Amino acid sequence: MSEKAVILIVDDSATNIQMTAALLKDKYRLKVATDGERCLELALSDPVPDLILLDVVMPKMDGYEVCRKLKESQLTRDIPVIFVTGRNEEEDEEYGLTLGAVDYVAKPIRPIILEARVDTHVTLKVQRDQLTNLAMRDQLTGAYNRHYLVEDANRKVSEAQRFQSPLSLLMLDIDHFKVINDQYGHQTGDRVLKSVAKVIQKQCRQEDSVARFGGEEFVILMPHCDMDQAKEKAENIRQSLIKLRPFDIEVTVSIGVAELSSKSEKFEALLSRADSAVYQAKENGRNNVCSQIV
Numbered sequence: 256m257s258e259k260a261v262i263l264i265v266d267d268s269a270t271n272i273q274m275t276a277a278l279l280k281d282k283y284r285l286k287v288a289t290d291g292e293r294c295l296e297l298a299l300s301d302p303v304p305d306l307i308l309l310d311v312v313m314p315k316m317d318g319y320e321v322c323r324k325l326k327e328s329q330l331t332r333d334i335p336v337i338f339v340t341g342r343n344e345e346e347d348e349e350y351g352l353t354l355g356a357v358d359y360v361a362k363p364i365r366p367i368i369l370e371a372r373v374d375t376h377v378t379l380k381v382q383r384d385q386l387t388n389l390a391m392r393d394q395l396t397g398a399y400n401r402h403y404l405v406e407d408a409n410r411k412v413s414e415a416q417r418f419q420s421p422l423s424l425l426m427l428d429i430d431h432f433k434v435i436n437d438q439y440g441h442q443t444g445d446r447v448l449k450s451v452a453k454v455i456q457k458q459c460r461q462e463d464s465v466a467r468f469g470g471e472e473f474v475i476l477m478p479h480c481d482m483d484q485a486k487e488k489a490e491n492i493r494q495s496l497i498k499l500r501p502f503d504i505e506v507t508v509s510i511g512v513a514e515l516s517s518k519s520e521k522f523e524a525l526l527s528r529a530d531s532a533v534y535q536a537k538e539n540g541r542n543n544v545c546s547q548i549v
């Protein structure tokens with residue numbers, strides 16, 4: 256583990272927080288909340304916790320309610336929750352686990368038990384994050400892979416249609432990449448791909464999804480971005496790549512732009528229009544941006 260994992264301790268008793276914090280502070284980064292509302296806020300804010308230790312009996316919102324809310328939201332449902340509580344009836348434990356908690360620890364706290372349970376669940380969480388990351392990323396460039404892009408795009412298309420907000424897509428294909436490979440070797444070709452991905456990522460917003468879609472082809476999905484803004488972004492990327500000259504090699508790209516057109520258009524149709532626009536850009540002599548309106 257390179258960075259320390261983050262634990263959010265939630266308890267209405269300052270003494271309990273201090274005791275738990277004293278046990279965990281050397282191994283973990285700690286955040287603390289004394290009520291449910293604050294817990295829900297801290298679960299969303301950076302650094303996002305890797306594990307939540309949640310008291311059950313608290314004024315206003317009890318721990319069960321907090322856990323239910325955490326599990327309802329897509330943003331927080333994957334954070335493991337351990338209940339740490341004085342309510343030690345079997346039914347309490349059963350109820351806590353059915354709400355989605357990964358574990359249930361009894362008060363008064365037994366330090367060795369608490370530490371061991373925390374260590375186990377943090378290790379599982381970190382390993383799961385690593386696997387998720389491996390499954391969604393292209394290992395050469397670090398951009399998303401095609402499989403992830405398709406899943407993400409279907410979500411973003413539905414959202415754009417529900418909220419009637421624009422969504423645009425760029426398809427970017429490196430020109431004559433075969434020549435780069437042939438002249439400088441496959442390894443240098445790989446390095447060029449990495450440099451191109453870096454420049455694209457730098458030009459994009461956090462909410463944009465940059466994916467390596469094929470060998471020398473990238474797709475950028477841009478929510479809240481209409482055709483004019485997308486064309487401007489495409490032009491900026493094209494020009495940045497001309498300036499890049501990785502390893503003193505001239506790299507140019509052809510870019511196709513398309514904007515989601517109707518309430519019923521599917522991602523495949525949007526992608527296909529961007530693909531036609533790339534074809535047109537290649538036909539126009541490469542190193543240019545073309546768009547496809549329905």
Ligand SMILES: Nc1nc2c(ncn2[C@@H]2O[C@H](COP(=O)(O)OP(=O)(O)OP(=O)(O)O)[C@@H](O)[C@H]2O)c(=O)[nH]1
Binds near residue numbers: 395442443445448470
């Ligand atoms: N180095 C490297 N090359 C790759 C990778 N994936 C695909 N390629 C190469 O990318 C090249 C793509 O060639 P083409 O499809 O003919 O396209 P192009 O040469 O870029 O020509 P245009 O797209 O028509 O401008 C092929 O030589 C592939 O071997 C990769 O991961 N690393």
